[in-house]
Amino acid sequence: MSRTKPTITPDQLILLDRYRIDEYTHFEPEEGAVFFHITADDRIYRGVSSTDETEITTQECASLLLRIHDRFVYPPVHKQTKLTLLPVQDKHDRFSDSTSFYIKRPRYMAYDERRTTVHPNFLTRSMLQEICALERISQNPHPFIAKYHGCRVRRGRITGIVLDRAEITLEDAVDDPRFEDLHANRFFEGVTSAVMYLHCLGLAHNDLNPSNIMISKDGGPVLIDFDSCLPFGHPLDKFGVAGWTDMDPEDYKTPNTSERRHDMYAMGKLIRWLLKRFPGDN
Template sequence: MMSDAKDGSTEGLVRSFKSLHSLSEFFIAEPGEERLSHLTFTYVDEDDNAFFGSATCAKRDPTLRLVNDSLKRIPDEDIFSIPPEDTTLADVTSRNGYYLKRPNLSNYGRLKGLNIIPKILLDEIQVLELLKKNPHPNLVYYLGSVIKRGRIIGFALTKYLQTIEARLRKDPASFDTIGAIKGIESAVEHLHSLGLAYNDLNPANIMVDNHDHVVIIDLGSCRPFGQKLISGGTRGWVEQNLDTSEKENDKIALRKIRAWAEGMIGSVEQDDQE
């Protein structure tokens, strides 16, 4: 386990590994195995300045000194979009009580200069703006975008504390799984009625509130039908690599979600009997 004082470093931006925005390993596929390529780490300070660094080591190996020496400031224009005129501004006075979704910075090293990171952020905001006008109770609520230095540094969403998987593991007997699946299906049908496919349905993207109400979050892969996907699908929840946004992607995922939920309940019931 990494320690904050592993190398005695007290200088630099990062004082704790827990304060990093991301810490990600990347692998190279080779015949019969995957080989570690490199590690990337990102950090965002109190003024929403973003930093990126990389190293040729595994997650367990970096020191705070290495991280701080490697981090370099990311130019705002590389990751933050200029807000369109009709962008909803988040009416928030503090960072408490909501989730601030920022651009995914872990791939910045290979995407810098391509304008892909700000495009992904803006595409998701456009979907959320449409859903704000056409809401559904089982889709995450968008509070608006957060603007700083003339650019969108992220957007605010309602915060939820646990995934559907965590809820089912905690107390499956008291959870209305059938009702939850119906809510998920209803949300997906609503997206389809707006000409959108979700394209990344899996338990990690389904949250449960304190009243056991299910909500689909993370619309980063949600796009109009037929649009080419920059990213979409999660291994184990798709049957092939997803190239375009299609209804069929969601239908396949929904079947897998139903089977997964039934399996979760069945395995717990079997444990209870034993």
């Protein structure tokens, strides 16, 4: 990691709860605080401190930040790969409008130097998988799948995926009074339509759960998070969320593959979850 230090303010720090670190890295949590900072030109910094996250100061964080090299987080742009590229135009970049667009970055919180020594392309491969799935879906867009615009490019690498911004995740909508009249069966039909569309393309989502389904402004579902969306039979790097998958998220050694049955298992859980929390159809 580079030792150049950025200038930061408290609101520019992303603090990772140490109890969630193993969720991202599959390694034992480091003691103290782990934190990140992303600059305006998409350079990612990471820091680790022995100080508890509730006590660490911004000054200490800034002194400990080290830049993660682009090659570990951002996939390179290859001329032979046909992707929708959106080189960043700093002065006239309409995709910087955060009210209309969402820029999804690689899962940089999963970065760990211990992992990169074994799997240096883990994060870049995961991001490319999602882009390939979205490129294929976007050839014939589905109304209940996040609208994909293309990939932001800086320094010859893909630094973000540009999507339409949706209203709120289904998981968060449970506690939002605006959605208390959401009709579970109608909403589920929309999700089912999106999942069946993926299956018709020979793809499985493999990570269906309420945090990966959003609600649009008109109240319909928006399926998101395609970094595990792969053709049937392809090996998976991720194992889904505990309670929402027929795979074992704690078993990192047993190989798993992309399968239709992973989605069908999650769909069975989802309709029960919806009917319990949004009983508008009952």
